[in-house]
Amino acid sequence: MDKCTVVTFLICGLLQCGFVSAGENVTKVRLMGGDEPTDGRVEVFHNGEWGTICDDDWNIDSASVVCRMVGYDGALEYVHSGKFGPGEGNIWMDSVLCTGEEDNISDCPFNGWGEHDCSHHEDAGVRCNSRRIYGAKSSVSSGELDFLRLKPPRGQRRRILQTHGFVEILYQNKWRKICTDEWDKNVATVVCGQLGFPTAAPIHGLKKYMAKARKRHNYVLSNVTCYGDENSLKRCSYVVHNADKHNLCEGSGPLAIKCLSPRYSSSGHSRRRKKFSGNLRLKAGASEGEGRLEIKMSGRWGTICHRSFDLRAANVACRELGFGSAKRVLIDSYFGQGQSAVWLSGVQCIGNETSLLNCEHSVLDRRDPDDDSDPHACTHSEEIGVACHVPNTGTHKKIRLVGGRNPKEGRVEVRVKQSWGPVCSDNWTITEAKVVCKQLGLGFALHALKDVYFFPGSENATVIKMTGVNCVGDESAVHHCHHDGRHLQSCGAATHTLTPFAGVICTEMSPDLVQDVPLLQQSIHLDEQPIHNLRCAAEENCLASSADQMIDDPYGTRRLLRFSTRVWNRGRTDFQPAKQPRDWIWHQCHGHYHSMSQFTHYDILDLNRTEVAEGHKASFCLEDTECDPGVPKRFDCDQPGGGNQGIAVGCADNYQYNIDCQWIDISDVKKGNYLLRVRVNPHSLVAESDFQNNEVYCNLKYDGHRVWAWNCHIPDHYDPATIAQYYKESIYP
Incomplete structure (x- = not known):
């Protein structure tokens, strides 16, 4: 091995280039963007440049080949759609079809170098088995310098959120220190930033603090120099020490820093x-x-x-x-x-x-x-x-999923003291499931499961450990949601089930529905219709209750507040109905299937937020009515059995004002000042990445004969002080 090869190997061993070098024709691979050394976006080295792999046809067999190349015993999961962030440069490979037995990814069939029809949003990734292949010298991810911790001096207890201590780096499976001769603000700022803290501060009484350190350590770095704007320590300059034996620090001793803790409200x-x-x-x-x-x-x-x-x-x-x-x-x-x-x-x-x-x-x-x-x-x-970078609070160690068919699903179990047990599924919703998936690092919630008898729990873990869970949705852990604490309440009494256990199914990506606000405001108007024209709508409960007494009145009329809605999917995956096609309901009068009983909900509220009239829109035909330029329509329900219903990413479902139930029956509403509220996916039956943008409010004035609407807005787009001005009596003429 020549000198150049030795230098290259040492550098890549530290920075985790993650390639094998069996020969000149072997393609190099590395994993980038993962939070663990076994995870990341797959990148290949070709023609002197690093590039990515498109996820077309990407599967577990190809992922296993990559994982073995970087020294791990196969893949746990293949990842698609740029989960680990979009790469840069070329997309070198597309439609990779491995059998799983290949030694190198380039031995698998693919379209040819640089031949693809993809974007970096489709970069492929892997999650590898943590078992290392015996004798493997390759490494993965973006570098062992990504794994830092703060270790307090002797005599001090390590805290969950450790904000001060000696800086240690996980290198070659051992924690090693950094040699320094003085506290450096730039170095401390970079280290704290990588640990998830916004900034650093000097340690008071540093000499006394340092006196508690041992005199001999395994050091891995010295002469560290940072500018302060680096996002990780590996981007600074440093000298690498021989980590195979104890070595003396030529400066004062190990680097010790103090980080300023992030602020929380309780x-x-x-x-x-x-x-x-x-x-x-x-x-x-x-x-x-x-x-x-x-x-x-x-x-x-x-x-x-x-x-x-x-x-x-x-x-x-x-x-x-x-x-x-x-x-x-x-x-x-x-x-x-x-x-x-x-x-x-x-x-x-x-x-x-x-x-x-x-x-x-x-x-x-x-x-x-x-x-x-x-x-x-x-x-x-x-x-x-x-x-x-966020601090490691260890909350992911207090929760787990058991009994699932894959790592992203299962029954939710929490640890209380030293024992594990299930969570009560009474009032369990997609909001609580969202917090669980986030806490576990498994993405978004796809389904909130109740009474999960088909997910067996761990041995003897049948005693409920948490009841009364009620989350807002932005908590970092389900333990931070409101719950009954130690005073557990009865569970499952309402459903009379023997397995009242909560479960979740998590997913990498989620849709996000957003309404077209200008279209709504421009289309609001009044319409008078004879009752005999509204028989189908009455069957679907789209009229006020007072219409029931006049349904056979040949001269009766109803006053309707009509408007159009256009609902865009601005998320990262398709929005599909809450029910499976076999559960869709056929409505004979209108001649269509309902894939969701309530896709949108309409309310007229007084200024005290009391409902004075309501309407709802079942999903007559959930489809891609229009799409952004270059985005093909994928959902169409003009086929037998209700067709293929949903809203693709970059597409919208339109309901024009002249469609049945696209209204609120205001026949019994008195003249006055009101708010119009339109909510899509009102009961959160389908998971989304953001539920806060599902509502639109408008100021509405009704004088008994005419209607005016203005200031239509999504409240989440404004701060509370601005929104408060929209709901005051003084804003109405």
């Missing part, structure tokens, strides 16, 4: 993150600290264009949110498209700013993001997302 059992700044938020992310980045300006939330936005800007944003540094930047609306304003473009940061608005940027102070007259114009398909 309310009862709920513990939700309170951001450092109220001007930034993350939306539609499956894990803590990730999502579409949104900024509030003039009381209204909007998105940020990905142009010029890089890792330094992401570091500033993550720290402003109260997290650590950024793991990665995700472009092209990776977390789904926002529907409010696009506020900023051309964001460029040095990296030490305390707020994103302190960075160089262009303000897009208009509400039409598609206006080409602005040189900085940016569409909703170009929004930025970030994934931030």
Whole structure:
């Protein structure tokens, strides 16, 4: 082995290049973007450049080949759709079809180098078995320098959220320290950021603190120099030590730092993150600290264009949110498209700013993001997302799924003291399931399961450990939701079941329904209809109860508030009905199947939020009525048996005002000032990445003969102070 090869091997051993070198023709592979050394986006080295693999035809056999190449005994799971973030550069391979017996991914059939029809949103990934192959020298992920911890000095108890201590790096399966001669703010800031903390502070009484350290350690790094804007320690400069034996530190001793803890607010059992700044938020992310980045300006939330936005800007944003540094930047609306304003473009940061608005940027102070007259114009398909480093609180160790057919499903069990047991499924909803999937790092909730008798639990784990669970949805753990605590209540009495246990099915991606607000506001009007024209609607309970007494009145009429709705799917996967086709209900009068009993719900409220009239819209035909340019329609119900119902990503389902039940019967409503509320997926029967944007409110004035509607808006797009102004009596003429 020549000197160059030795140097290359040592560098890649530290930085986790993750390739095998059996010969010159062997394709190199590595895993990138994963939170564990066994996970990541698959990247291959070809023609002098790293590139990705498209997920077309990607399967467990191909994933197993990759995992063996990087030194692990096969794959647990194959991952698609850019789960570990979109890669950069070329997409080298597409339609890879391995048998699972190949030694190298390039031995499998595929389309040819660089031949593909994919985007980086379709990058393939893997989750490998943690068992290492004996003698394997390859390594994975983005580097062992990704795994840090703070170890307190002797005599101090290690805490769940450890904020100070000696910095240790997991290298070659052992925790090793960093040699230093003084506390360096830039190094401390980078380490704290990688550990999920926003910033660092000096340790008071450092000499006394250092005196509690042992004199001899296994050191792995020394001479560490950082600028302070790096997102991880591996991006700084350093000298690597021989980690096979004890070595003396030529400086003062091991590096010790103190991190400033993120801020939390507590309310009862709920513990939700309170951001450092109220001007930034993350939306539609499956894990803590990730999502579409949104900024509030003039009381209204909007998105940020990905142009010029890089890792330094992401570091500033993550720290402003109260997290650590950024793991990665995700472009092209990776977390789904926002529907409010696009506020900023051309964001460029040095990296030490305390707020994103302190960075160089262009303000897009208009509400039409598609206006080409602005040189900085940016569409909703170009929004930025970030994934931030967050502290390891260990909450994932207090919960598990058992009995599932795969790691993403099963009966929910929690650990109380030293024993495990199930959670009561009384009042168990998709909101609680969403928190569980997030806590476990398994993405979004697909289904909230009740009375899961078909998921057997662990041995002797039949004693309920948690009852009365009620989550808001943004908690980081189900333990932080409201629950009965130690005073457990009866469970399953209402259903009389012997297995009243909660379960979940988690999924990588989720849809996100958003209404077309301008269309709704422009289409609102009154209509008078004779009762004999509304017999089918009456059968579907689309009229007020007073209509029941006049259904046979040949001269009776009903006054209807009509409007059109257009519901877009701006998430990352298709929206499909809550019921399976075999459970759809045929309505003879209208001649269609109902795939959801209530797809949208309409209410007229007084200014005290008391309902004065209501309506609902069953899913007559849930299909792709229209789609964004270049997006093909996939769902069509004009076929026998109700067809193929759903809403594809980038498509919308339209219900025009002239369709039955597309109204609220206001025949009994008195004149006055009201609010119109339109809710889609009102009972959250189908999982979404964001339920907060499902409602639209409008100011509504009715004088007994005419109606006026204005200020239609999605409340989640505005801050509470701005929204409060919309619901005051003084806003009505």
